[in-house]
Amino acid sequence: MDMKRDYYEDIELFQSNTVFFWTVVLMACLFTLPLYVESYNIYLVNIILVHVIMAVGLNILVGYTGQISLGHAGFFAIGAYGTALISMHLHMPFVVSLIASGLIAAFFGFILGLPALRLEGPYLAIATLGFGLTIMHVIGRWEVFGGRMGITVPPLDMGVPGTPLSFVIEGDVKIYYLILVITILMVICARNLMKTRLGRAFVAIRDDDVAAEVMGVNLTVYKTLSFAVSAFYAGIAGGLYGYVVSFFDPFTFNLILSIIFLVMVVVGGLGSILGSVLGASLITYLQFDLLKNVEELPYLGDLLVLVSRKWLTVIGLANFSSIALGVIMICIVIFEPLGMFGIWIRIKKYWKTWPF
Amino acid sequence: MAHVRVENLSISFGGIKAVDDVSFEVEDNTIFSIIGPNGSGKTTIFNMISGIYRPDSGRVTLDGEDLVGKRPDKIAKKGIARTFQNIQLFTNATVMDNIMLGRHIHMKTGVLGGAFMWGRSSPTAKEEVKNREIVEHIIDFLDLQSVRDQFVGNLPYGKRKLVELGRALALEPKVLLLDEPSAGMNTEEKDDLRIWIKDIQEDYRVTILLIEHDMNMVMGISDRILAINQGVKIVEGKPSEVQKHPEVIAAYLGEED
């Protein structure tokens, strides 16, 4: 055994030179992306990044702490509306309104975490589902929120809106860089959190809450904290989402959205930050791009339309993406419970031993 | 100092008295064993001391401070750690992370500190490194280096028992409650365990409460022994005294011979 073990290695961001190398390569690709990707696709990538933040945050709650939430679209909505309204009415710079609405979402997360102290499994699912639906309907009724008609998001202003200090950022590409930096920051923060004291307490609660409590973990504090942190991520994601789409209404944040967030986390891999990044990317891509154009696929497209007309719905492949998501979910749960992260681990193992 | 006093402790489940008016006193830095047949209420006594169950009546004090009614995490912070009869580890975490959780109450890192751990000179990284060193000593002590980074779920039973012991030690307890630590171990592992328990008492100066079915171990290392049957105290005293008690021989030791 080497006597001078460096314990920092255990928690270091880049645990080997290989990891460091590939991270640099990935970063180089991400930062030069707009040079070779067309504008619509940058819009799609922006949505993916927003969903990455969302999925990472949701995974902290679901994957690491072992709680369930069917109401995360509610926090997403709080972030989106909060950011837009704060910059519109209070004339705050982007960063301030974004963080403020993240904190508001975190506060609601804390409140929702309180019943979670007593509820488990299906009961918690119902409580969080109720929360998500309530947020959606309350927002739809209040005029300040633009009612059912929705609101148009003001321009993204890094300075103070409506003054000479105003500094507006426009266009998908510029917004892309901004969101990219924020996403990288949030992913690193989440990874650090899960590697240290807080993450260990969350995992302890997930695996055995009695043992966790007997070892000195205050369940009240840490369960509500998990909800709050997770909701903060959702709020930040929502705030950014508003600037990406520039218009939304209450029904954008429906139950299906909450479920799709959950699908990202499960497909990516519960309890893995990397998995959440992969899951959010894959599901968003499937939803927005691949499955949208599936009708145009040669042969397969026609066949699917036929099947769909006959057995499912008359309006082409409208339901196809939900069905495909369902099938992916079922396959993941049956064949690879660790999700895409599990597949990734297997690939890594395979290459490590190859060609011996 | 760690002086545990249990006074007239009782609890019943659905009308059946699991522990009935049991009192005993554990002197600082001694090994105190509880023996009794299956279902006699041993684990239930531990559960009341560590705050998992609230007794119907009676008192538990640590150095004069009343523990009844306190939450388990508060009791842990007072310096009482335990292991479980049926092993309750964090299955999907590594040995290192399991034992690191034992350091929870000695660490401070919160949300912001954890999230913004920039580089090795950040307070969070320093705290992590310091505590990992402490845990590494425990891993060395219990001979767990070979499984340090393995997931607990994949370990054999005997090793898991040791990880649980390590996790409890990491809390730097004043009082350690061990619920059948040698169950499922082979003779060799039992011999090691016996030496370790003695070391924990002598070197770490921990007061130990031990539930154990292995009579060689109990008679060999205990300072005092409490024998209970069906929730009621039969006898309490030095190993030599307890060994001779007719009811103990009948109810417990008899079947061993």
Ligand SMILES: Nc1ncnc2c1ncn2[C@@H]1O[C@H](COP(=O)(O)OP(=O)(O)OP(=O)(O)O)[C@@H](O)[C@H]1O
């Ligand atoms: N939570 C509970 N609910 C109902 N009954 C319980 C509960 N906990 C313990 N009991 C009962 O209390 C009695 C004592 O159980 P306990 O687990 O303390 O026995 P033990 O002495 O540890 O036995 P063993 O040697 O088998 O571990 C048993 O009859 C058990 O069924």
Ligand SMILES: [Mg+2]
């Ligand atoms: Mg027992």
